[in-house]
Amino acid sequence: MDFEQSAKSRDYTKRVRQFIKEHIAPIEKQHWDEIHEQRHGGDWKSWRIPDHVEKLKAMAKAQGLWNLFLPDPELGAGLSVLDYAPIAEETGRSLMAPEIFNCNAPDTGNMEVLWKYGNAAQKEQWLKPLLAGEIRSVFFMTEPDVASSDATNMRATAIIEGDEIVLNGKKWWSSGVGDPRCKIGIFMALTPNEQLGRHSQHSMVLVPMDTPGVSIERMLPVFGDYDEPHGHGEVHFKNVRLPLGNVIAGPGRGFEIAQGRLGPGRIHHCMRCLGAAEQGLDLAIARGMARTAFGKPLLNLGGNRERIADARIAIDQARLLTLYAAWKIDKVGPLQAMTEISAIKVVAPNVLQSVTDMAMQIHGGAGMSRDTPLSGFFAQARSLRLADGPDEVHKGVIARIELAKRGYSK
Known part of the structure; x- marks a missing residue:
C-alpha cells in the first residue's frame, strides 16, 4: 500500500495552506467577536451571513480552490479520497475554512449523493447551485x-x-x-x-x-x-x-445511498479532526513556552512534556489509520472498508478531544473562552463521537466483522 500524495494533491494542499494563512486566519482572528459573541441565541430567523464569508468564498473559487472533495474532474478537483485527505486536514485547522472552499458538511455529503445517485433534473435544480456555493x-x-x-x-x-x-x-x-x-x-x-x-x-x-x-x-x-x-x-x-x-x-434505496454517502464523508470528518488536533497542539506548545509559573515555562511543569509527546504519537497514529482507510476506499470501495471506516470514526474524534482537553488545560481559563478556537474544537470532537453513529455502534460493526471472519454469524 502507498499513502504518498500525488503531485496534484501536494499542489492543492500547499495552496490551501497558504490561502488559510494569508486570508482566512487573519479574518477569523479579526472577526472573532462577530463570529462568536454577537449572538441572537435560538432566534435563527435573525441570523445572517457575515460579509467576509462570501468575499473569501469568491476569492477561493477564483483561485480554483473549490469543491476539492469531489472526485469528478469536471465538477470538482478530480482527487481520490486518499489525495483529498491531507487537504481536509489543512482545512480542519480553521473552524471556518471548510465552508470557504465549499468543502463543508453536510453540503459535501449531499452533493456526493446527488452526483452519484441523482437524476438529471435533480442535478440541474439542486446539485448545480450547491456546487456553485449559491445555496x-x-x-x-x-x-x-x-x-x-x-x-x-x-x-x-x-x-x-x-x-x-x-x-x-x-x-x-x-x-x-x-x-x-x-x-x-x-x-x-x-x-x-x-x-x-x-x-x-x-x-x-x-x-x-x-x-x-x-x-x-x-x-x-x-x-x-x-x-x-x-x-x-x-x-x-x-x-x-x-x-x-x-x-x-x-x-x-435509502440505506444503500447512506452507505455511499458516509464512507468518504467520514474520511473528511476524521482528517479535519486531525487538522484541528494539530492546531491544538501548536497552540499548547506556544502557550506552554510563552508562559512561566514557579520560575519555569509551563511545559517544564507537571509532566506537560510527556503530554505533548503523547499528543504527537496519538495524532500520527490516527493519521496513518485514516490514510489507510482512505486508501482502502479508493481500492475496494466503502462496503469493503467498513472496519477501517468505523475504526477511524472512533479514533479521530477521541484523539481531538484528548489533545484539545490537554491544550485547554495548559491555557488555563483562556482555554475555555473564545479567545482561542479550542472550545470550538472540543465541542466539535465531542459532537462527532455521536454524529454519523456513536462510538459504540462503530465498535459493534468492527466486532461483528471480526467474528464473521472466524465463522460466527451472531
Whole structure:
C-alpha cells in the first residue's frame, strides 16, 4: 500500500495552506467577536451571513480552490479520497475554512449523493447551485423520539400516494438548517415494503425548505452554543407532499445511498479532526513556552512534556489509520472498508478531544473562552463521537466483522 500524495494533491494542499494563512486566519482572528459573541441565541430567523464569508468564498473559487472533495474532474478537483485527505486536514485547522472552499458538511455529503445517485433534473435544480456555493443544504436523519443509533428505528415516513410522496415525522440535530441560505434538505424516512428486506425499507427524498408542512421548531445548542449561522435544528414534517420525482434513486434505496454517502464523508470528518488536533497542539506548545509559573515555562511543569509527546504519537497514529482507510476506499470501495471506516470514526474524534482537553488545560481559563478556537474544537470532537453513529455502534460493526471472519454469524 502507498499513502504518498500525488503531485496534484501536494499542489492543492500547499495552496490551501497558504490561502488559510494569508486570508482566512487573519479574518477569523479579526472577526472573532462577530463570529462568536454577537449572538441572537435560538432566534435563527435573525441570523445572517457575515460579509467576509462570501468575499473569501469568491476569492477561493477564483483561485480554483473549490469543491476539492469531489472526485469528478469536471465538477470538482478530480482527487481520490486518499489525495483529498491531507487537504481536509489543512482545512480542519480553521473552524471556518471548510465552508470557504465549499468543502463543508453536510453540503459535501449531499452533493456526493446527488452526483452519484441523482437524476438529471435533480442535478440541474439542486446539485448545480450547491456546487456553485449559491445555496446550502441539510440532511434530515436523526429523530428525537427513537434511539437513532439504530437507523432502522426511524418513525418518520415517506409514503407513496399516486404520483406523490407524503412525508411525516420529526427530525433533529439537522445541521445547517438555521443558515438563511439553506434551501434544500435530504429527508430519510420509512417507505414500508413487505416484499423487501429490512435495509430496503427507507427512502431519501429532496425537500425544498419552503414546502408547506415543513416547520423549523427550534435550534439546539451544543454546550450552550447555537453555532450560528449554521445551527442544528429540530424540524417537523406534517403531510408534506412532493412529486415522486423528488425521491433519490427510487423508493427503498435509502440505506444503500447512506452507505455511499458516509464512507468518504467520514474520511473528511476524521482528517479535519486531525487538522484541528494539530492546531491544538501548536497552540499548547506556544502557550506552554510563552508562559512561566514557579520560575519555569509551563511545559517544564507537571509532566506537560510527556503530554505533548503523547499528543504527537496519538495524532500520527490516527493519521496513518485514516490514510489507510482512505486508501482502502479508493481500492475496494466503502462496503469493503467498513472496519477501517468505523475504526477511524472512533479514533479521530477521541484523539481531538484528548489533545484539545490537554491544550485547554495548559491555557488555563483562556482555554475555555473564545479567545482561542479550542472550545470550538472540543465541542466539535465531542459532537462527532455521536454524529454519523456513536462510538459504540462503530465498535459493534468492527466486532461483528471480526467474528464473521472466524465463522460466527451472531
